[in-house]
Amino acid sequence: MEGKAALIVIEGLDGSGKTTQAKLLVRALRKTRNAVFTAEPSKGEIGRFIRKRILYGEKRVPTAVEALLFAADRIDHVRNEVAPMLAEGKTVVCDRYLYSSLAYQGSAGLSIDWIQTINQHAQRPDLALFIDVNPETMLKRLTRRKSVMENLETQKKVREIYLHFVTNGELTKVDGEKDKAEVAQGILKIVSEFLKTRVNSRR
Numbered sequence: 001m002e003g004k005a006a007l008i009v010i011e012g013l014d015g016s017g018k019t020t021q022a023k024l025l026v027r028a029l030r031k032t033r034n035a036v037f038t039a040e041p042s043k044g045e046i047g048r049f050i051r052k053r054i055l056y057g058e059k060r061v062p063t064a065v066e067a068l069l070f071a072a073d074r075i076d077h078v079r080n081e082v083a084p085m086l087a088e089g090k091t092v093v094c095d096r097y098l099y100s101s102l103a104y105q106g107s108a109g110l111s112i113d114w115i116q117t118i119n120q121h122a123q124r125p126d127l128a129l130f131i132d133v134n135p136e137t138m139l140k141r142l143t144r145r146k147s148v149m150e151n152l153e154t155q156k157k158v159r160e161i162y163l164h165f166v167t168n169g170e171l172t173k174v175d176g177e178k179d180k181a182e183v184a185q186g187i188l189k190i191v192s193e194f195l196k197t198r199v200n201s202r203r
Contacts, residue, residue: 004033004034004090004091005086005087005088005089005090005091005092006086006092006126006127006195006198007082007086007092007094007123007125007126007127008025008091008092008093008094008125008126008127008128008129008191009093009094009096009097009098009125009127009128009129010022010025010093010094010095010096010129010131010187011096011097011099011103011128011129011130011131011162011171012130012131012132012133012162012176013135013138013155013158013162014138015133015137015138015139015140016131016132016138016176017133017176017180017183018096019039019095020180021131021180021183021184022037022039022093022094022095023037024184024187025093025184025187025188025191026093028184028188029091029093029188029191033091033195034088034089034090034091035090035091035092035093036085036090036091036092036093037093037095038077038081038082038085038092038093038094038095039094039095039096040070040073040074040077040094040095040096040097041055041070041073041096042073042076042077042081043081044073044076044077044080045076046069046072046073046076047073047077049069050069050070050073054066054069060108063105063109063110064105064110066104067101067110067114067115067118068118070100070101070105071101071115071119071122074097074098074101074119074122075122078122082094082123083123086123094125097122097128098119098122098124098125099128099130099162099165099170099171101115101119102115102161103158103159103161103162103165104154106161107154107157107158107161108154108157126194126198127172127191127194128165128170128171128172129171129172129173129174129187129190129191130165130166130171130173130174131174131176131183131187132159132162132166132173132174132175132176133176134177135155135156135159136152137176137177138155139152139155172190174186174190
């Protein structure tokens, strides 16, 4: 399994199709490698608390509290789930990760540098993709109950920060406005080429 382990992150606004695309990617990768799906907030105790009390609370809690809770959940998630799977040589595809904290809490005014500092012990992704959709598209797609962060003003600011990380090369942008199958094909091509290059570079 040498060269097989990798942490691949799928980022995007809610309604961008990232969860669907992450699962489609895992399904496609399983034809050639041991690929697994995971997500943040995690299924751990902190992640469950975030889903219940933070994302769907009556009002948004102080942003620093959000950032600290997400960072704590990320460390717990990596220690208990991600790192063990990577150690087994698995390709881990994660729906949301570090860049979600940078984008969402950063859009609310927190220092990007501070958010990075409190996440310094989190596993760095090997490849991170950003599925880009217009915030207006996101709001039209969401039919479920919206979280405290899912409003047009917030999502516009979030997208700007994501695009900043695209510009500096940390995120690879994927056009999320295309048909679902086209998006999936585009993502698989990017990931396959990355993994092939990564394996070849280790020889």
